[in-house]
Amino acid sequence: MTSGHEIQTDVLVIGGGIAGAFAAIKAREKGAEVALVDKAFFGRSGCSGLASGVYGAYMPGDDLDAWIKSACTTPLVNRRLAGKAILRTYDLLMEMDQWGVKWVKEGGKIVREFGGGSGLPFRTNAMMAEGGPQMMMALRGTALGKGVEVVNRVMATGLLTSDGERPTEGKVVGVVGVHTRSGEPWVFKAKATVLTTGPYLFPYAPMGKGFYGMPINASADGIAMMFQAGAVLGKMEFGGGSLRPTEFHCAPALEMLGGLGCRFVNDRGEDIISTAGRQGKYSHAAEMRGRRSALSNAIVKEMKAGRRVYLDATHFTPEQHRLVKQVVPIVMNTFERAGYDLSKDGIPYGSTFAATSGISGGGARLNERCETSLPGLYAAGNCTDGAYISMGQALPGSSVLGAWAGENAGEYVRGCGDIPVDRSQIEELTREALAPLGVAQGVTYGEVHRKLQRILSEDVDHVLSGTNLTRALEEIRQIRAEALPRLKAAEPHELAKVNGLKNFVVAFEPALAVLLRRKESRGNVLREDYPEIDDVEWARFTVCRKEIDGGLKLWEEPVPEDDDHLRVERRKVVHPFFL
Amino acid sequence: MNFIRIDQMVCTGCGACVESCPTDVIRMTPQTGKAEVAYPEDCQVCFLCEFDCPVDAVLVSPRGFPG
DSSP, X not given: OOOSOEEEEEEEEEOOSHXXXXXXXXXXXXXXXXXXXXXXXXXXXXXXXXXXXXXXXOOTTSOHHHHHHHHOSSTTSOHHHHHHHHHHHHHHHHHHHHTTOOXXXXXXXXXXXXXXXXXXXXXXXXXXXXXXXXXXXXXXXXXXXXXXXXXXXXXXXXXXXXXXXXXXXXXXXXXXXXXXXTOOEEEEEEEEEEEOOOOBBOTTOOTTSSOOOSSTTOBOHHHXXXXXXXXXXXXXXXXXXXXXXXXXXXXXXXXXXXTTTOEEEETTOOEEEETTSOOOSOHHHHHTTTOHHHHHHHHHHHHHTTOOEEEEOTTSOHHHHHHHHHHOHHHHHHHHHTTOOTTTOOEEEEEEOGGGBOTTSOEEOOOTTSBOSSTTEEEOGGGBTTTTSSSSOHHHHHXXXXXXXHHHHHHHGGGOOXXXXXXXXXXXXXXXXXXXXXXXXXXXXXXXXXXXXXHXXXXXXXXXXXXXXXXXXXXXXXXXXXXXXXXXXXXXXXHHHHHHHHHHHHHHHHHHHHHHHOOSOBTTBEETTSOEEETTTOSXXXXXXXXXXXXXXXXXXXXXXXXXXXXXXOOEEEOGGGO | OEEEEEOTTTOOOOOHHHHHXXXXXXXXXXXXXXXXXXXXXXXXXXXXXXXXXXXXXXXXXXXXXXX
16 A cells, blocks of 8 residues: 555654654754654644744743742642743753744843733743744754754654554554645654644634634644544643634734733723733633633633623733734734734634633643653643643643653663564555545535534533533534544545544544533533532543543543642632633 | 635745645646645635745735635
8 A cells, every 4th residue: 555655763753843843853862863744844834833922931040939830720730840841941942042043132132021821920931033933944944954854744644553453552653644745645663653743623614703723724633643542641621711813713822912911801891801910800810810711711701791802902012012013923914914903903802612622731641751651652742731831831831841752752762673563554544544535425524524513613612511512422423433434535635634624523522521521610611510610529630541442431530649739629619700 | 715815927936835835725836837726715824825935926814805
């Protein structure tokens, strides 16, 4: 089935955002041979370049305890690890500076702004002087300069395992993929594989229809591949606040705009929350200033009351407006090109429910070495349960996890011998990936896409209930069993979209299952049937795995009662959203 | 609704946008030797093609272009 596109390497990195770039660079620095596969173009793909243009980084002299406290507002975060990650952000910032990432500087020194999302009372955000796109191209140049072999336009579709089985009881030994233009299969054999494929988003959502996010092809490919191979997934229920401009796919830029003190107002002109800390209409949200879930929940309340919500930055100084344009060029270009003037106009913002977007949520359950539960498989960034380890921002956490994953994978491969690959599994995975091209009388991408969109809008709304989640889960299972095998694609471009849609369904099923299992409200998870934050029963990790027999196993793991974790005050309180 | 437009009079066929588009919307047309929008429905209006075009032949708009 293969046509000669076969690569063997020590460390294989899949995904070319900030986590993938750091994984590849750091594995290379350990002396490993490294290949990086990207389904688009490394440097232009993924979420990182499209994000808020800021990098929350520790600098010597900062109050480290305050940093750690801001990262560990729940017991579900390991404090010692968060501390290590926070300290590492400084090293990575300095390295990126050496590698040509352009930062906003004064007198030759990187300056920092206040951070939206961090809640910290001091300046944390280093700002990219030419935005995220320049950062990613500099990381690309660095990776290439260090000898990372890059393969673009190949979408990884399935993990290879040493026993030829999925789920596996062996180790991960590479991946099979398909070129998104030629449709040709590719095989990558590797001693260690690092997945950095980003979050799960409802892919290719129509603009302005409520489900958004950029890039629109972040379809949970890695999460789905890991799930199929039997890796343990964690935090899948905490998708995160998808608080965004309602008319466009672009990033919300709240790490930057929130840090500068933007406001949210409703169509009566009422100040809902001020991220600068002023008491707004929802004081609970103001108390938790900067925390995305509180912001998002307050906006959901307004939306439920039939009011529109706008981001308001009209009070920014001309200097601040210039800075924002420089640091977040994509978002500001979008607003401007759409006819909005941030210095005069409010921008419509809204919130979609977390489960439709695993932006700050779950994925591979990682240990301290960024190993997944499967030997030979590492992961980093937004396809893991640790992306937000260092503060309420994705880029710092993803870069640190990427660096750790690359370093540990680079060391791990030194002790590895030959790569055991099962030829029949390569053929099976290739057949599976190309299958939609051979379907004549099947279901179309559009049919399944519309069905999913209906489920998302009807059953997985902002406020969840057991009834709706059960219905959504049943419908998703039906789609998985009946529609996915019959999905057809006319040519390679459509094939990539079809395979992405399949991956979203595969990842969404365990997300819905753990949401249904968690019988409380917490963060963005709002259950009208369980409106309390329940630290008595639910200050625990809910994890899941696909079993050897194909069944979905869900279980809880306690938060360790050690100094690394916040000691839980065991109480139940009504979630502020329901007050 | 098309969100992306490539001015065929200005495009030099350098392929920068074809290489960089994250959602693979643009392809080279062998007959003309220029970049053309092959999958307009998949444009996410991220501006990266505009940034990468050396001659300003590419234009994207979140409001779309008529026609």
